Amino acid sequence: MGDFVDRLNKKLEPDVWTFIFFLIGSFVLAYIMMFGIDTKSSGSSYMLAVWSGIILIPAGILSLVSAMYSIQADAQEFVEAYKRDYPEEPEINLLESGYKKAHEYQNKAFKDALTAWLGLGVYIGLVELALLFDNLVVKNWSYLWAVLGICSIASFIGFVLTILSYLRKRSIEKALFAIQLKKSDKAEISIKI
Numbered sequence: 001m002g003d004f005v006d007r008l009n010k011k012l013e014p015d016v017w018t019f020i021f022f023l024i025g026s027f028v029l030a031y032i033m034m035f036g037i038d039t040k041s042s043g044s045s046y047m048l049a050v051w052s053g054i055i056l057i058p059a060g061i062l063s064l065v066s067a068m069y070s071i072q073a074d075a076q077e078f079v080e081a082y083k084r085d086y087p088e089e090p091e092i093n094l095l096e097s098g099y100k101k102a103h104e105y106q107n108k109a110f111k112d113a114l115t116a117w118l119g120l121g122v123y124i125g126l127v128e129l130a131l132l133f134d135n136l137v138v139k140n141w142s143y144l145w146a147v148l149g150i151c152s153i154a155s156f157i158g159f160v161l162t163i164l165s166y167l168r169k170r171s172i173e174k175a176l177f178a179i180q181l182k183k184s185d186k187a188e189i190s191i192k193i
Contacts, residue, residue: 022065026058029147033057036143037136053123057151060119064154067112067161073105075172096179103172110165117158120151 030053079098086094127148130136138144 022061023058026061027054029061029150030054030057032143033147036138036140036147038139052126053147056119056123057147060116060123060151060158061154063112063119064116064158064161067109067116067158067165070105070109070112071161071165071168073102073109075099075102075175078102092179092183096176096183099172099176099179103169103176106165106169106172110162110169113158113161113165115158117155117162120155120158124148124151124155 033053075098078101079095082089082094082098127136127144131138
């Protein structure tokens with residue numbers, strides 16, 4: 001099982017260069033945003049919202065990348081790996097162990113996707129509020145729309161991944177519940193579920 005988890009982690013986790021590329025790229029996005037805004041004429045309270053992009057944009061995009069890799073974990077692959085490692089173990093114990101391990105990965109994918117969706121959405125909302133109340137003076141609309149467009153697309157992808165990872169997580173939780181019922185004396189209830 002250890003070899004399978006190591007191979008899976010290598011397959012699921014992006015390599016260091018991917019993280020470096022997205023980290024530098026997201027900081028560049030936050031920095032480009034500063035070129036589009038007139039910092040001297042804008043209100044100080046809303047400038048704080050814009051400067052928060054230096055934290056929220058990289059955190060959101062890196063969480064999105066992590067969620068895209070973690071959501072690919074499949075419960076059946078874990079069960080098969082447990083079957084290879086522990087052939088003498090009862091089938092129900094192998095199913096439970098495999099689904100518990102898959103639940104960890106899906107839970108991580110759900111949290112990362114939710115972080116990306118909320119982080120980027122909050123940032124876009126803060127910038128739009130600043131624009132709505134005229135406390136943010138724009139020097140170059142091209143930079144502003146480019147950054148907000150990229151963040152909006154990434155936020156939408158985070159929203160879709162949040163839904164997908166939640167549905168996968170719930171199906172694994174239902175399967176775990178049925179497995180636990182089957183292990184107990186209430187096997188007829190697990191069949192109905």
